Amino acid sequence: MASYTYKVKDMCLEHVFECGQTFRWNSVSCEKGEYYEGACQGYAAKIFLHDGILRVDATGGTEEFWHNYFDLGRDYGELKSILSGKHSTLDKAMLEGYGIRILNQDYFEMLISFIVSQNNNIPRIKKCIEALCNTYGEVIEGTDLHAFPTAERLSALTVDELMKLKLGYRCSYIIETAKRYLEVGMPVAKDTAALKKELCEYHGVGPKVADCIILFGLSRVDAFPIDVWVKRIMNDLYGFDLNDLKGMQAKAREEFGDIGGIAQQYLFHYYRS
């Protein structure tokens, strides 16, 4: 069991784990307060944050790995100052969600997780992903947690098998996606628009899911996922028609530049809470 500590600013565990970017971390209450337990990249971990000190107790991963996972190399204070004054609602959202950070998560896990998320709600998304991990993911030694399943494992399943996990019509998307991922691998570096187009070729991946994968799985903070909440936000803030996705995308680029994904997370969190 490795233990690492980091001095952090602009961070709150609840903001990080409950803003909808990840589905595998759960809060645990104990006498000393609250911590989060979960898994990523085949490592199980407990995450504590008190008085500006982040502590990671994990079954593996280097100090650099967790530093990168929590995006500690990015100065969110600086980002907030860049975004401040752009809109009074965003200013409020940044105060409310001061401790949001975009996790650097596994690409394949994000690919599958956000396919599961379509036309679905967060509690059930978490259940579905937990079922996927518990059924098809390797046990993480010394814990009762499971790693996210590999593409090899998922690609070998039949729809009938996967249907048992109550994933509904998403089953075929998941299997096809795992197969395709094994063929094409990670996307090569290119501009975000081209990435989005490439991702939309996966069955079950549309514009919204593609942007989530780009933002959370490829760490491109210029991606600006537009879901029903963001539609409402863009309507409230700038008066966009609810189905004018193009207009919203353009406005996000104009207002937030290449950190639209960061602004999106603050706004999304603010509207949901």
Add this chain to the structure above:
DNA sequence: GCGCAGGGGGTCG
């Protein structure tokens, strides 16, 4: 209590 719409971080045909 129970049955039945309604809708959920969309996408496909």
Add this chain to the structure above:
DNA sequence: CGACCCCCTGCG
């Protein structure tokens, strides 16, 4: 633009 697999909620 309607259907969708499933689950949870609210309402009669």
